[in-house]
Amino acid sequence: MAGYLQKLMRDLESPVEVRRFGSGWFAGFFALLFAISGFVLVVALKFPAWLTTPELQIVRDWGGFRSAIHVILLISYALALLSLLLRSRKVLGMTALAIGLGAALLGGAAVQSDDATGWGVFFGIDFFIVNLLATGFMYAPLERFFPHRREQRLFRNEWREDLFYFLVSSMFVQILAFLSLAPSQIINANTSNWQAFRAAVASLPWLVQFVIVLVASDILQYWYHRLFHKVPFLWGFHAVHHSAKSMDWLAGSRMHVVEVVLLRSVTSLPLFTLGFSASVMQAYIGFIYVWSSLLHANVGGNFNRLGHWIATPRFHHWHHGLEREAFDVNFAIHFPWIDKLFGTFHLPEDRWPKDYGIPEDVPSGYAGQFLYPWRRTGKKTDEVEA
Numbered sequence: 001m002a003g004y005l006q007k008l009m010r011d012l013e014s015p016v017e018v019r020r021f022g023s024g025w026f027a028g029f030f031a032l033l034f035a036i037s038g039f040v041l042v043v044a045l046k047f048p049a050w051l052t053t054p055e056l057q058i059v060r061d062w063g064g065f066r067s068a069i070h071v072i073l074l075i076s077y078a079l080a081l082l083s084l085l086l087r088s089r090k091v092l093g094m095t096a097l098a099i100g101l102g103a104a105l106l107g108g109a110a111v112q113s114d115d116a117t118g119w120g121v122f123f124g125i126d127f128f129i130v131n132l133l134a135t136g137f138m139y140a141p142l143e144r145f146f147p148h149r150r151e152q153r154l155f156r157n158e159w160r161e162d163l164f165y166f167l168v169s170s171m172f173v174q175i176l177a178f179l180s181l182a183p184s185q186i187i188n189a190n191t192s193n194w195q196a197f198r199a200a201v202a203s204l205p206w207l208v209q210f211v212i213v214l215v216a217s218d219i220l221q222y223w224y225h226r227l228f229h230k231v232p233f234l235w236g237f238h239a240v241h242h243s244a245k246s247m248d249w250l251a252g253s254r255m256h257v258v259e260v261v262l263l264r265s266v267t268s269l270p271l272f273t274l275g276f277s278a279s280v281m282q283a284y285i286g287f288i289y290v291w292s293s294l295l296h297a298n299v300g301g302n303f304n305r306l307g308h309w310i311a312t313p314r315f316h317h318w319h320h321g322l323e324r325e326a327f328d329v330n331f332a333i334h335f336p337w338i339d340k341l342f343g344t345f346h347l348p349e350d351r352w353p354k355d356y357g358i359p360e361d362v363p364s365g366y367a368g369q370f371l372y373p374w375r376r377t378g379k380k381t382d383e384v385e386a
């Protein structure tokens, strides 16, 4: 413990030339600062008896207080990731992550909304750790007992990079979940003539709303995804997702951060604008995570019939296949019939792709892949001729 604190202090006090801009020091420092502030505020909320000063009571009663804590913790999380990415010494970033996590485990900002009481707690505990544990505990045993490739191990090549991707993209899930709690009048301020339509949507049964969200977002996602395969510059971003050579539940998180932001903002458009209840939105945001992990998971089962209607691991594995017959097929992520409708469906009976990946050299590691879209030459490896 003492040694650890010494290490932390040494990094905090590093000479100016080591903490120049871009070294990850500033990100780490502010991550730590925000994490500690967030932690103290959460503790204050958790044990209000400690805060008996009347002046502070007023602050705690202010409606935006919990949102402010949530934002502070999110900023700390983002900066910690940035610092871990930029800095070779990980002690600052890891400490900030750990303190933020401690705040999260205490209950975080416990964002509440009248419409989403049940989900409030779940999203209050910072999403990424719940998400990681939940998906890990769900899929690691599943991949072990029902594997497609028995020989593939949990800690396969490049699992660390993919775990990092998982942390980054679950942050965006958190941001979306947070936005979904924002009062709809803010988002929809300029479209008041849709009010009757939205009220009608909100009055639909929960499950019906959920299915509509799935269909609408998958149709949008389909065309968005197809566009990223078609336009060379966009493909540079999406190639990162396709660079995974082994498929498992973690591999699905490998996605360029620019693509994550664009994808989430496009597919959540109907979610935020058509008047769905907050609990439907949050359920969908949580579901999409579990679902995309399933699609990439190293899980067997041919499901020849079901695979025509509901996306299965084999259906999406074909999207990642290295062989030519797998190019530009199966863009949908929930409903293969969308691919049938637009002529891109490919699910040969009982067969799986032999290899995964793409016939071009994408660098390994987060930083190299981050820069890849701008550095890409489009040069193909020889594998395609083979």
Ligand SMILES: [Zn+2]
Residues within 6 Å of the ligand: 225, 229, 238, 242, 319
């Ligand atoms: Zn794709």
Ligand SMILES: [Zn+2]
Residues within 6 Å of the ligand: 241, 252, 296, 316, 319, 320
């Ligand atoms: Zn994929």
